[in-house]
Amino acid sequence: MSRKMIPVQESFAAWRRHPEYQKAYNALVDEFSLAAPMIEARARAGLTQEQLAERMHTTQAVIARLKSGRVKPSTHTLERLAAGTGMRLRISFEQAPES
Numbered sequence: 001m002s003r004k005m006i007p008v009q010e011s012f013a014a015w016r017r018h019p020e021y022q023k024a025y026n027a028l029v030d031e032f033s034l035a036a037p038m039i040e041a042r043a044r045a046g047l048t049q050e051q052l053a054e055r056m057h058t059t060q061a062v063i064a065r066l067k068s069g070r071v072k073p074s075t076h077t078l079e080r081l082a083a084g085t086g087m088r089l090r091i092s093f094e095q096a097p098e099s
Contacts, residue, residue, distance in 0.1 A: 028069070035069030038081060042067075045085040055084035 015021040049063040082089040
């Protein structure tokens with residue numbers, strides 16, 4: 001039996017037409033907007049989760065939770081992550097998109 005593969009972009013385009021999907025996606029935007037730069041910082045530093053955890057004096061499980069986007073890190077944790085990846089932490093406020 002052969003299965004037809006659907007390109008991921010086609011799937012996302014189809015899902016975006018459903019209001020329930022759009023609502024759930026929008027609810028996660030804030031979580032991913034913080035997780036993405038943390039993941040990128042680790043990748044740019046060329047570190048594994050375990051290596052970053054060691055530099056931050058924490059565990060790999062903590063790094064995995066940060067990566068998931070489900071954990072809201074403290075400013076202190078973000079400062080340690082920045083230092084561990086050789087980066088500088090910068091926090092800013094932006095205009096919220098209109099609903």
